[in-house]
Amino acid sequence: MTPWSANYKLPPWEACEELKNKADVLADMIVVPFEQSVEDVILEGWEDDWIAKARYNGPILEEPKIDFVYNWVNGSQAEFVTTMHPYEINSSLNDAEGLWLESHSTNRYREWNELRYSIRSVEKYAGNFTNRIQILVNAYQIEGPSRNGSYIVGKQKPHWLKDNLETVQVISQEEFFGPEERKCLPSFDSLTIENQLYNTKSETDRLFALSDDMLLGKVHAASDLYSPLFGPTMGFKDNAYNTLKPPSDEDAERFGEKPFLIYTSWLLNRRFGARKRKGQMHFGHSLSRSIAKEAITSFPRPAMRSAVQRFRGETGFQLYSWYVMFHYTIERHREALLWSYIMLRSDLDDDGYLDWKERKKILKELSEGMGNETPELWRERNYYHVPEHLEKAGLEPPKVNTEILWTSLDGPSMIKDLDCDAFDTEDCLAPGFSMPSSDAMARSPVFSSAAIFDRIARQNPRCGDCLVKLILNRRQQGLGALLPSAKRKPKQREVVVKALMKYQYTIVKPDANFYMVTDAEQAEHILLKPLIKHKKEVGQICLNDDVALANEEELEKLRLVMAELFDGLLPEPSSFER
Structure with a gap:
C-alpha cells in the first residue's frame, strides 16, 4: 500500500x-x-478426502x-x-x-x-x-x-x-x-x-x-x-449472456450494465468456450x-x-468486475476437473498422448457413468447437506442464504440439469477415439491429451460438461473419479486438490431485495411501510438511487423518508462513529 x-x-x-x-x-x-x-494454496491435510469423497474427517476449523x-x-x-x-x-x-x-x-x-x-x-x-x-x-x-x-x-x-x-x-x-x-x-x-x-x-x-x-x-x-x-x-439473476461476435456500437449504447456484461461475456467465451452465463x-x-x-x-x-x-462508458465497454470474477472461478474449477481427468488421470504414462489402452479405460468409465440412468437418485446431492457438513467441521451453518442451489463439490454447475444421453465419443473427444486400429500405424495428433483437453474444455464445452457428468456418475459422492491416482501421481493430485479448493464455490438464492428508489411516496410505500411499520425482515437490502427529481421540496421529502427508514432499521450508532 x-x-x-x-x-x-x-x-x-x-x-x-x-x-x-x-x-x-x-x-x-x-x-x-x-x-x-495454486502456489499460494496451503493444504492442512483434510482437503484430499474432502474433495475426493465429500467426507470431512479433519479437525475443528476456525470460523473465517x-x-x-x-x-x-x-x-x-x-x-x-x-x-x-x-x-x-x-x-x-x-x-x-x-x-x-x-x-x-x-x-x-x-x-x-x-x-x-x-x-x-x-x-x-x-x-x-x-x-x-x-x-x-x-x-x-x-x-x-x-x-x-x-x-x-x-x-x-x-x-x-x-x-x-x-x-x-x-x-x-x-x-x-x-x-x-x-x-x-x-x-x-x-x-x-x-x-x-x-x-x-x-x-x-x-x-x-x-x-x-x-x-x-x-x-x-x-x-x-x-x-x-x-x-x-x-x-445469479435469470438473465444470461452469450456474446459470439465482437460487441458492436449498438451494444455499447444499451442500458445500464448491459454493455459491460455483453463485452465480458465475449471475453469469457473466447477464453473458456461459448455458453450462456448468468448475470450476478x-x-x-x-x-x-x-x-x-x-x-x-x-x-x-x-x-x-x-x-x-x-468515467463509466467512455469507450463503451469495460471488463465487468463481478461478472468476470464469478464466472472465472466457476470455469477454472471445471477446467481443473477436465485437466485432471484427461491430462493427468487418463494419460497414465505422462507422455502427452492417449494410446488405445488409455482410451479404452476412458471408454469403460464413460460406459459405467452412462449406465446410471438416474444419477439424481444415485449421486448424493451435497448442496442438500451443507449445514451438516459445516457443523461436523465445527463451523456455523448459513443463517440467511439458506436456499442452496449447488456446490462445486457436486461438480461444475453446468451439469446440474444437463442431458447427456446423446454423448458421442467420436464427435466430442476425437474422430476414431473408440477404434483400436486408429493409432496402430502412427501417433495421431488428434489423440494428444492437450488436443483433447482443449477440444472439450474450450472448443466444445458441452462435451466437456457431459464427460464430467458421466464420469462423476460412477461414484455416489465427491470428485474422486476425476482425480489422478494418489499412489501413482501424488504430486499431480496435490496440485489438482489445491486448484479445486481454491476455485470452489456455492450457488445460492440470496435472501436479498433490490429496490429502485424514485421519490418520497414510492419509498414510503415499498420501504418504510413493509420494513419499519410491518417489520418485514430481509437478509440483505440494496437501495438503488434512481431519483430524477429536480424540485428541492420533493427531494427534501425523500430525504426525510430515507432518514426515517435508516433510523428505523439501525437506530444504534456503531462503535466507529464519533
Whole structure:
C-alpha cells in the first residue's frame, strides 16, 4: 500500500494518454497454468478426502475472518466536485450541449448518508467474523500548490467516522491501484475501481465487496458469505449472456450494465468456450483477492483499457468486475476437473498422448457413468447437506442464504440439469477415439491429451460438461473419479486438490431485495411501510438511487423518508462513529 501523503501530486494528463497507447499492444488474454495459480494454496491435510469423497474427517476449523470493502464517494463535497470538473470537461462523454455534464453525476455521486447505516448493519449483523472494514475513497485537490511545487491533496472521509481506528481503514485510490493503473487517477468510474480491489492489503484473502447503498438486515454466519468447505456464495439473476461476435456500437449504447456484461461475456467465451452465463445478483459479492487478481490480469488489454477510463462508458465497454470474477472461478474449477481427468488421470504414462489402452479405460468409465440412468437418485446431492457438513467441521451453518442451489463439490454447475444421453465419443473427444486400429500405424495428433483437453474444455464445452457428468456418475459422492491416482501421481493430485479448493464455490438464492428508489411516496410505500411499520425482515437490502427529481421540496421529502427508514432499521450508532 502506498503511504498516504498530503504532498501527493495527481498524475499529469499525459501519463494516462501514454497508458492508453500501452494497452493497445497487450495480449487480449493469457492462460495461467494450474501449477502457478495454486502456489499460494496451503493444504492442512483434510482437503484430499474432502474433495475426493465429500467426507470431512479433519479437525475443528476456525470460523473465517472476512473483510468488508466499500467503494464510497461523497459527491456533495465541494473539493471533490472541483477536482472532478476538469476531468469531466475533457471526457469523451462530454457533449457540445453539455447534457452529460449536467446530468451524469446526479444520482451516481449523491450522498444519502447510507454508508453510516451500512457499517452499522455490518457491525450488528456480521461483527463476529468481520476482520476489517475498508472504505475506498477519492483524493481531492486543495486549491493552490505547496512550496515545493506539488499539490496539496486530501482524501475523502466520512465526517462521522472516528480517527485512528484499527478495524476501519480509509484508503484512497493512490494507496491500492497498481503502479501502472495509478497513472490514470483520479478515477470516478466504479468499474475501474472495482477492478483494482484485489490490491487492497489485508491479513485475509477473503473480502465482501459492498456499495454504500447495501445493508445487512439479519444476523449472518460467515458461511452466508464464505466457508472453508464450500467457498464463496454466489447469487445469479435469470438473465444470461452469450456474446459470439465482437460487441458492436449498438451494444455499447444499451442500458445500464448491459454493455459491460455483453463485452465480458465475449471475453469469457473466447477464453473458456461459448455458453450462456448468468448475470450476478445486485448485492454484495464474496471474493478472493488472489482469484480476483488472476481473473482480471488474465485479460491484460481489456483490464488496462478499463483502467484508463475515468468515467463509466467512455469507450463503451469495460471488463465487468463481478461478472468476470464469478464466472472465472466457476470455469477454472471445471477446467481443473477436465485437466485432471484427461491430462493427468487418463494419460497414465505422462507422455502427452492417449494410446488405445488409455482410451479404452476412458471408454469403460464413460460406459459405467452412462449406465446410471438416474444419477439424481444415485449421486448424493451435497448442496442438500451443507449445514451438516459445516457443523461436523465445527463451523456455523448459513443463517440467511439458506436456499442452496449447488456446490462445486457436486461438480461444475453446468451439469446440474444437463442431458447427456446423446454423448458421442467420436464427435466430442476425437474422430476414431473408440477404434483400436486408429493409432496402430502412427501417433495421431488428434489423440494428444492437450488436443483433447482443449477440444472439450474450450472448443466444445458441452462435451466437456457431459464427460464430467458421466464420469462423476460412477461414484455416489465427491470428485474422486476425476482425480489422478494418489499412489501413482501424488504430486499431480496435490496440485489438482489445491486448484479445486481454491476455485470452489456455492450457488445460492440470496435472501436479498433490490429496490429502485424514485421519490418520497414510492419509498414510503415499498420501504418504510413493509420494513419499519410491518417489520418485514430481509437478509440483505440494496437501495438503488434512481431519483430524477429536480424540485428541492420533493427531494427534501425523500430525504426525510430515507432518514426515517435508516433510523428505523439501525437506530444504534456503531462503535466507529464519533
